[in-house]
Amino acid sequence: MAATHLIVKKSGDDGAYTTIAAAIANSTSGTSEYWSTITIDDDGAYDELIDFGALDYIKIIAANNCTIAPNPPNAAALVTMGSTAPANIQFDVANGANPTLAPAASQADKLPLFAWGDTHAVDLLVNGWRFQPTAGTGWLIAEGKAPGSAVKFDSCRALGGPWTIDKILKLDKAASLTVLDCNMENIVSAEVFAQIGPETVVDIQRSSIEADTLLAIEGSTPGTGGQLDIINNIFFLSDKNVVFLDLSDGVNATGGLIAHNLFMRLGEPSTLVTAIKTPYSNVDVNNNIFIGLGTVGTIDGAVTVTANNNCVYGCSTGFVGNWAEAGTVIADPKLGDGGDLEPDSPCIDAGVDVNTVTVDILGRPRPSPHEDPGKWDIGPWEYQHEDPGPGPDPDPEPGNELINATFVREVAENVWLISVK
Amino acid sequence: MVRFDNITTEIPPEGAGEAYGNTNIILTAENDGAKVGRFAKFSNGKLVPMTAADDAPAGVVLRDLTLPVDTDPDDAPLVDYLVKGLATVEADPVEGLPEVGAQLYVTADGRVAEASGDEGGA
Numbered sequence: 260m261a262a263t264h265l266i267v268k269k270s271g272d273d274g275a276y277t278t279i280a281a282a283i284a285n286s287t288s289g290t291s292e293y294w295s296t297i298t299i300d301d302d303g304a305y306d307e308l309i310d311f312g313a314l315d316y317i318k319i320i321a322a323n324n325c326t327i328a329p330n331p332p333n334a335a336a337l338v339t340m341g342s343t344a345p346a347n348i349q350f351d352v353a354n355g356a357n358p359t360l361a362p363a364a365s366q367a368d369k370l371p372l373f374a375w376g377d378t379h380a381v382d383l384l385v386n387g388w389r390f391q392p393t394a395g396t397g398w399l400i401a402e403g404k405a406p407g408s409a410v411k412f413d414s415c416r417a418l419g420g421p422w423t424i425d426k427i428l429k430l431d432k433a434a435s436l437t438v439l440d441c442n443m444e445n446i447v448s449a450e451v452f453a454q455i456g457p458e459t460v461v462d463i464q465r466s467s468i469e470a471d472t473l474l475a476i477e478g479s480t481p482g483t484g485g486q487l488d489i490i491n492n493i494f495f496l497s498d499k500n501v502v503f504l505d506l507s508d509g510v511n512a513t514g515g516l517i518a519h520n521l522f523m524r525l526g527e528p529s530t531l532v533t534a535i536k537t538p539y540s541n542v543d544v545n546n547n548i549f550i551g552l553g554t555v556g557t558i559d560g561a562v563t564v565t566a567n568n569n570c571v572y573g574c575s576t577g578f579v580g581n582w583a584e585a586g587t588v589i590a591d592p593k594l595g596d597g598g599d600l601e602p603d604s605p606c607i608d609a610g611v612d613v614n615t616v617t618v619d620i621l622g623r624p625r626p627s628p629h630e631d632p633g634k635w636d637i638g639p640w641e642y643q644h645e646d647p648g649p650g651p652d653p654d655p656e657p658g659n660e661l662i663n664a665t666f667v668r669e670v671a672e673n674v675w676l677i678s679v680k
Numbered sequence: 681m682v683r684f685d686n687i688t689t690e691i692p693p694e695g696a697g698e699a700y701g702n703t704n705i706i707l708t709a710e711n712d713g714a715k716v717g718r719f720a721k722f723s724n725g726k727l728v729p730m731t732a733a734d735d736a737p738a739g740v741v742l743r744d745l746t747l748p749v750d751t752d753p754d755d756a757p758l759v760d761y762l763v764k765g766l767a768t769v770e771a772d773p774v775e776g777l778p779e780v781g782a783q784l785y786v787t788a789d790g791r792v793a794e795a796s797g798d799e800g801g802a
Contacts, residue, residue: 292746309754315681324745326682353698353699354699354700354701355700599734658733658796658797659733659772659785659786659787659788659793659795659796659797660733660785660786660796661783661784661785661796662719662737662785662786662792664783664784664792665728665780665781665782665783665784666777666778666780666781666782666784666792666794667766667780669771669777670768671695671768672770673770673771673772673773673786674695674696674717674769674770674771675768675771675777675792676700676766676767676768676771677764677766677768677784677792678765678766679739679740679762679764679765679767680764680767
């Protein structure tokens with residue numbers, strides 16, 4: 260059956276459905292090549308739960324700043340999927356919209372925004388949505404224990420709300436967890452950001468997260484392990500006697516990289532918290548900044564772990580144990596407002612070459628294009644050296660042609676919003 | 681104390697190839713390699729990449745919302761393209777941005793530029 264493409268508007272104008280549930284009821288499953296879509300095309304508040312039922316390959320697109328804010332009489336997850344079969348589900352945006360999932364069930368306690376069961380794997384991608392529960396005693400973002408599930412959050416933001424103090428993501432047997440360009444600074448109450456399985460491939464990049472512990476493992480049986488990449492993030496650590504990124508408790512990494520992150524205390528320095536604990540010799544710790552912590556890193560077992568060119572400042576203890584440590588900078592990294600390195604920062608050009616990391620937390624090129632040879636900085640931000648200007652023989656552009664379009668504004672580096680006449 | 685409020689949300693979720701507003705004129709055509717977020721031209725009834733700045737641009741190729749996000753958008757058999765309205769487009773890098781309302785140029789590969797390119801600057 261062909262994919263369906265339905266529109267939702269509260270006004271019902273132009274034949275649109277007036278509720279998301281009605282659109283779902285009239286949708287069919289798409290295919291891996293042609294997804295079904297439901298486009299929410301107004302900025303209304305939708306007081307309804309979303310249940311995809313048996314639908315597969317279906318995407319909800321917010322084309323305006325809508326809010327999905329159900330206040331059900333009985334506490335329930337906001338979005339359910341994969342109840343009778345495996346499901347591929349996406350939440351996307353268009354037109355630069357900032358839609359919000361804002362459940363208001365006051366009796367909610369440890370309920371997920373996105374939920375699926377123990378049996379049918381779900382492939383969930385959420386791009387550009389905001390999460391802001393407004394009532395209840397503790398919400399989490401996603402819970403699904405079906406083996407083989409793949410979960411990806413891209414450009415999402417958790418706003419202030421009653422977040423659980425337990426775990427924000429419960430993905431016990433997931434095949435993969437990907438978090439890119441997300442702002443999770445407002446889940447400060449969380450003890451654990453993500454509960455994963457022993458085989459989960461973890462990729463967290465260009466995000467900011469505040470929690471006691473980044474990853475935790477469910478169950479005592481080790482799996483085969485997964486790739487672990489933690490790159491270009493900002494982590495705000497608590498003043499507790501915990502390990503923020505503990506790979507020794509069943510997180511069975513087959514290899515990976517912890518690079519270009521900032522691990523720091525926002526308040527007074529802690530003498531308790533440890534940033535990293537690892538039993539693996541194949542997960543390198545390079546080009547990170549550690550500020551105001553109890554211990555930077557410890558090793559679990561008789562292995563040697565690479566730690567190249569990290570910056571340690573205001574910490575009680577540095578790398579403890581059998582680290583192959585080289586190039587450590589013990590100095591104030593000199594982070595300016597907004598985090599960018601100040602021009603006299605000792606972290607500039609002080610990192611080890613990490614050829615697989617080609618952008619910084621803001622998506623700017625790494626290393627800076629205006630230095631030759633390029634060198635990697637320490638930390639999430641890459642100092643952008645000034646353009647020395649054209650050389651004696653500048654490369655002239657071929658003649659461009661005038662078009663009937665005008666400049667409106669810049670929306671990203673080398674991406675302009677224009678008006679075509 | 682340093683502050684990092686909203687640091688990652690300053691990154692817009694969209695790149696080039698997004699239409700804004702609801703007064704645009706958007707058409708659909710068969711695609712033969714036209715690149716999302718750039719101006720494209722017609723050849724044999726299909727959208728293809730521009731190869732010279734004086735090609736007649738058909739419009740800005742838009743991201744196909746019905747495809748999975750992870751799909752290469754340039755491989756879409758049918759694409760929407762904007763002929764009038766607001767859209768994001770790849771730009772030829774410049775040191776300073778044009779003034780709002782400034783007339784724009786198109787490069788040989790379908791990006792927008794602030795200058796004709798043969799005058800040594802804006």
